[in-house]
Every structure is written in structure tokens, then in C-alpha cells.
Amino acid sequence: MNNNLNFMFGMYEPTTDSVIVNTGENSVLVIHCKECNSCVIFEEPNDIVYLYRLAEEAPLTYVKLALKKNGLQDYVDAMNELN
Incomplete structure (x- = not known):
């Protein structure tokens, strides 16, 4: 990823449960939260x-966090x- x-x-x-980001002229990035969140392990649901x-x-x-390993x-x- 760039x-x-x-x-x-x-x-x-x-x-749509997504984050939509304008990344520049005529360029949009769509991050589907359900897919990204499904990769996270939670201590409590x-x-x-x-x-x-x-x-x-x-x-x-x-x-930015979703795009980072x-x-x-x-x-x-x-x-x-923290909690």
C-alpha cells in the first residue's frame, strides 16, 4: 500500500459501515469497517x-491505522x- x-x-x-476518504483530485478510498474490524482480536466482545x-x-x-499492519x-x- 502506498x-x-x-x-x-x-x-x-x-x-455502508465504511470510512470514505478523499485522497486527492478525483480519488477516493473506501475502507469497509466490518472487514477491517474482523481482523482484530478483542478481550471482550x-x-x-x-x-x-x-x-x-x-x-x-x-x-491510517487500518492501512498499517x-x-x-x-x-x-x-x-x-488505558481502561
Whole structure:
């Protein structure tokens, strides 16, 4: 994956459960949260809320973590440590 993507704008789209990112002129990246979240191992099933809150409140951060190896897993693990 190209690590030099320029994320201009991003938003969570609840009807499709995806984050849609404008990456430049006439270029859009769609990240399907269900697919990305299915790769994460949760200590508790309700821990998935961490990822949905991230996608809704900070969609660009969600996408950057989703594109990084173990990014979403590391995020959930860190949230569990904090809580």
C-alpha cells in the first residue's frame, strides 16, 4: 500500500459501515469497517466500540491505522490498557 497517500477529508458512512476518504483530485478510498474490524482480536466482545468510535470521531486516524499492519489491533490493545 502506498504510504504517501494524502488524506484530504474523511467521514464515516454508517449506512455502508465504511470510512470514505478523499485522497486527492478525483480519488477516493473506501475502507469497509466490518472487514477491517474482523481482523482484530478483542478481550471482550464489547471492545469493538473502540473502533466504531474511532471511525466516527476520527475517520482519518481510523484509515491510517487500518492501512498499517496491526494498527487497529494495537489501538484496541492500547485502549484496553488505558481502561
